[in-house]
Amino acid sequence: MRQTWVRELCGWLAAALIAIVTVAQIAATARSELLFRDGDSLIVALLVRSVADGEPFDWVMSSVLFLPEIVLFGLLWMLGRLFALDVNAVLAINAVLNLIALYGAVRLVAGRRRADSAPVLWSLVAVGAFSILSMTETSSSRESFELASLLLTTTYYSATVIAVVLSIGIVRRMFDDPDRSSRLLPVLLGVVAAVSVLSNPLYAAWATVPLGLLLGGSAVYARWRALSLRLLGWLLGGTAAGLLGRIPLSEWIANDGSAYAQPTLWPQSVRYYGELAAERLSTPLGILGAVLVVALLAVAVRQSFRAQDAGARIVATAAWLLPLVVTVGAVALGTHAARYLEPVVFAPVLGLVASPLALRVPRRAALSVTAGAGVLLIVCAGLSIPRVSVAAQHPNGDLTCVSDWVNGSGQTGAGQFWTVRLPKLHLDDPSRLAQVDHQLNAYAWLINRTDFAVGEVTFLIEDAQSSPWALGTNAQPSDVITCGQFTIYDFSPVALPLGPARS
Incomplete structure (x- = not known):
């Protein structure tokens, strides 16, 4: 036994x-993109953080x-x-x-x-x-x-x-x-x-x-x-x-x-x-x-x-x-x-x-092979733990740039699904970024719909995964902030209204 x-x-x-x-x-x-940064891969993390932060629950x-x-x-x-x-x-x-x-x-x-x-x-x-x-x-x-x-x-x-x-x-x-x-x-x-x-x-x-x-x-x-x-x-x-x-x-x-x-x-x-x-x-x-x-x-x-x-x-x-x-x-x-x-x-x-x-x-022979395999696994795992740590803590200057700007701006902005979810997860207040489509309609897909209560935003964030914007307005950004792979278009003090929610 x-x-x-x-x-x-x-x-x-x-x-x-x-x-x-x-x-x-x-x-x-x-492949680490799928583990740590992909828009789809962050669904569970975004939801758990939302609940842990005490946000009203209206996830779709x-x-x-x-x-x-x-x-x-x-x-x-x-x-x-x-x-x-x-x-x-x-x-x-x-x-x-x-x-x-x-x-x-x-x-x-x-x-x-x-x-x-x-x-x-x-x-x-x-x-x-x-x-x-x-x-x-x-x-x-x-x-x-x-x-x-x-x-x-x-x-x-x-x-x-x-x-x-x-x-x-x-x-x-x-x-x-x-x-x-x-x-x-x-x-x-x-x-x-x-x-x-x-x-x-x-x-x-x-x-x-x-x-x-x-x-x-x-x-x-x-x-x-x-x-x-x-x-x-x-x-x-x-x-x-x-x-x-x-x-x-x-x-x-x-x-x-x-x-x-x-x-x-x-x-x-x-x-x-x-x-x-x-x-x-x-x-x-x-x-x-x-x-x-x-x-x-x-x-x-x-x-x-x-x-x-x-x-x-x-x-x-x-x-x-x-x-x-x-x-x-x-x-x-x-x-x-x-x-x-x-x-x-x-x-x-x-x-x-x-x-x-x-x-x-x-x-x-069985004992020798087992002991050898065990030692090899222990050594490999011991060497792997720092590798996991380095990959998890790998500095992302572009993400830090976006987070610092949004956290310091006091504004609420928006971005499209594949773009917005990563910076949203890492913000001090994730509700500062709303998820929208390219026409600025609220995009109710794998997100908390309470984010859309703000009704309007004053900046947009995009990257290579974003579709071209079709805002239906002549408003022009007052400032453009480049954060490597991300670009922030600051329209303040002009506010851009969010369109009706769709999924």
Whole structure:
């Protein structure tokens, strides 16, 4: 019993070290833009700060509510204030915890330890493979097939990824030993489904549909019929409960997601994803990442045919079925968002833990290899912590220039979505910047609508991501302040009225 406890603890510690190394490497590349500065990536941070500052709550979200992400980041935000950490440091810690949480979910999928199995080892191998895949992603683009590193953000569906893996793990545990498994496991599956769909309906496409197909197929066999139908009932029931739970929250949901489905655009969808694939394969790291994904898929297919029990077969089949179903579904619905295909990179690693058999290695050699790997991880993590710190605290003179000017001006200004969100997060008073479109209409999208109560602004901020302004007025700025990538147009004392809100 003690050996088991020690082994599990070592697994979690090793996963933490892997997570630190991974985040440090990604933060040292242009991918750090998505971690610390991208407009989309700052949704959760902006909302948590708004709540923590006591602003009236009138947030409007997309179809995704980010509920688990908000809870985790909120706790980290409070700890960050206790230890005087800035928002970038909190984002970096959140990234590490996301990867550790993935390990925990994968460990559930790997099943209970048996005499001939090594689930901790193979769970670490699976997370290590995912981390290597993440480290092949180095661009700043949010619209690319660099999908693994999206898990490290607070925005791009990290909680949904972990929930899908947890769901597969729960199903596997029930199939492994239906007589000894806790009766609460099916209930837990329903709860995970309900919370996940409430927060992000994409869970239904990533988990409910493919797992539903698997459980439906298993129900064909008399031995597994009762269990499969029971799990399927909780899965579908939880999904339905999550969808119903969104109804009372509709006031804060600007888009229910139905507009994203445009089946007639499937040819354009094929072209779009094809272009992203070609772009990914245009670099050596991209080719390495693609080869790794294909290899993992091949392992999963092989394991699904060689599995010795139902639980292993469920996991191995899910490892290749999820990418297949999600890809076909994304194209059939005419979608144009790379992030919808995240199962293509996280599901295949589960093939490594479908049948986590212990390696036949002499005990002394195993101890030596384990000790050596542990020391290497500790050294790498120790060297990585300063790298993460440097990346998180990297001075941004342009941002500082904007913040200092706005903080000192006492004015309220505005900017467009991709431009305004970064400086807004870092201001002493974020309400000093309102989010607008290029015509100066209030842009009610992933923002607190109380910002628009000011009614008018006296300066505008823009950068290369801003569309040309169409203000419908002859007013000219009284001053132009250049802050590197940002430009501030000061119209004071003239006030520019905000147009009606739109999303």
